[in-house]
Amino acid sequence: MSHHQEPSGAPEVGIELDLNGSPRTMIVDPVQSLASAVRAEGLTGTKLGCETGDCGACAVLVDGVPMASCLLPAVRAGGRRVTTVEGLGTATELSPLQAAFMRHNASQCGYCIPGILVAASPLVDRDELTRDDVVSELTGNLCRCTGYESIVDAVLDAHQQVRSGRTGGAA
Ligand code: FES
Ligand code: FES
Structure with missing residues (x-):
């Protein structure tokens, strides 16, 4: 599910992941993208542009590797280490x-x-x-x-x- 799409209607699922260095449980639609899921968690630094994997606006690190989070189903992030732009540094302590x-x-x-x-x-x-x-x-x-x-x-x-x-x- 991108932010433009309706939920799939399938039961939501809970995933546990390491999000910006802290354990986090997220409840997601089975088809929801990781980009949509982290934005729903308030991490709106991750931007949605093309939503087809072509622009890079939605890049997050998954186990340290940049990935297009618009294409990655959030459920696939379960058990992984995800870093969004918010996890790189803070306003008072820039990376x-x-x-x-x-x-x-x-x-x-x-x-x-x-x-x-x-x-x-x-x-x-x-x-x-x-x-x-x-x-x-x-x-x-x-x-x-x-x-x-x-x-x-x-x-x-x-x-x-x-x-x-x-x-x-x-x-
Ligand atoms: S929004 Fe463009 S690559 Fe994901
Ligand atoms: S798209 Fe405006 S600064 Fe890159």
């Missing part, structure tokens, strides 16, 4: 990636940004990261405002920050 997006003014309308932050978050922990790596890893994330240059700059900057943190500033 290095979020802070870099602020420094680079990488957000214009902002609609694509939660999905991009989620999709890019595993990249900043890599040992090596090139501009081409970032571009190719983010091909599934569309930005209607076409702010790609500053987005890629921000991801590379965050990677540099995290790396220098790991090596005691010797980046």
Whole structure:
């Protein structure tokens, strides 16, 4: 069930998962997407764009891997570790990636940004990261405002920050 669709009428089911680091039980329609389910839990940072797996606005991490949550039935998230954009950092404690997006003014309308932050978050922990790596890893994330240059700059900057943190500033 996307947010546009009616419930299927099938009995709702309870799933247990790790949601942003805490155990959570969610009651979901068997056909409800994970995107719809986390938004119903108040985690509206996860955006719905195309709902066909093409735009990346709905990206969440499932066991650390970015996935299009519009296509993933919530029931399939049972027993898994799910991280939404809300789990990356907080307003008072931005993640290095979020802070870099602020420094680079990488957000214009902002609609694509939660999905991009989620999709890019595993990249900043890599040992090596090139501009081409970032571009190719983010091909599934569309930005209607076409702010790609500053987005890629921000991801590379965050990677540099995290790396220098790991090596005691010797980046
Ligand atoms: S809303 Fe999921 S990929 Fe576009
Ligand atoms: S900032 Fe507007 S869609 Fe990317």
